[in-house]
Amino acid sequence: MATTSDYGLGPHEYPRGWFMVADASDVSRVPQAVRFFGQDLALYRGESGRVVMLDAYCPHMGTHLAANTTSFVIQDGLQVEGDGIRCPYHAWRFGADGRCNDIPYFKGPIPASARVRSWRVEERYGCVFAWHDMEGGEPDCDLPVLPEWDAGGWVHWKLDKLGTLPCHSQELIDNMADVAHLGPTHGAPCEYFRNEINGVVCRQLQGGKHRSITGGGLLETDTYYTGPGVLLSRFVGLGSIMFITHTPVDDGLVRAWHGLLVQAAHTPPTEQDVAAARMAQDYSRAAFAQDFEIWANKKPALTILQVPTDGPYAKVRAWYKQFYHPRAEAARLQAQANGVFTVRDMPSENARAA
């Protein structure tokens, strides 16, 4: 398993950015033990409906706040109170801000160190996203805006949980530059291709005949990462938007989800529209599974044996590095990566549209 330092990405083991940590519909008043960024975490929905994610281990004696089913704190249904959570061991209660605010058997002042970290989370697009920053700073970029989500005439995705891959996220990011795999892997040889990099956004614009998704017709995609972990891909003219998101679990281990937002024939969508959207998502997932199988079984590409008509991997890797460096260095690294990048012997625009 190759790690961040093996790829030479930067001094931070995990990238700075917004990352999906759960399907929002799975987050309830029953706390879950989850693991991301090499850390154990407790995730639950408070009584107000707010999603809370805390570092897992109680500062009293190190108990995992969420990995318990037998303590009477859990059996009596007392664990989540308001937006706070009680530890299964001695029932100290921590607020959504992570501070201990009740020790049932001690009425004196609560020690200031009786606290756990509370993560910044956002519930959007049916997902719970958390802000991760090894420097502990506030978000320096936003989640992507997806106006179609609230537009009414679209069928929301039902997320595919793709599980955890024994590979570093760098291998997933390489796909953005990878013009040459589209034919062999996906049955969709490229007719035009370019990457556009601007700050935290890395975009891929391409088109070609797609064997499965369009049954041999032209499929044009506008695909972009907003930050290191959230990808959207508009299937131009098809009324569908693919969502792929990945989050490091440990260094060199990544968890991924997939969804497809589909424009419906009716507003609000009918049952038939929903069934058609689920089928379209299945096709899209099957296409992504082609990449997934490669990643699950490959050896790390610590360096790429590049030929001149390969895609601009080096630029996309340069873009990715900003997230592994202190934010003070981000602007300098962005300046090194920004630009429009084309592929030798490959048009950069759709010649049919010209």
Ligand code: FES
């Ligand atoms: S270990 Fe959590 S309350 Fe004692």
Ligand SMILES: [Fe+2]
């Ligand atoms: Fe791919």
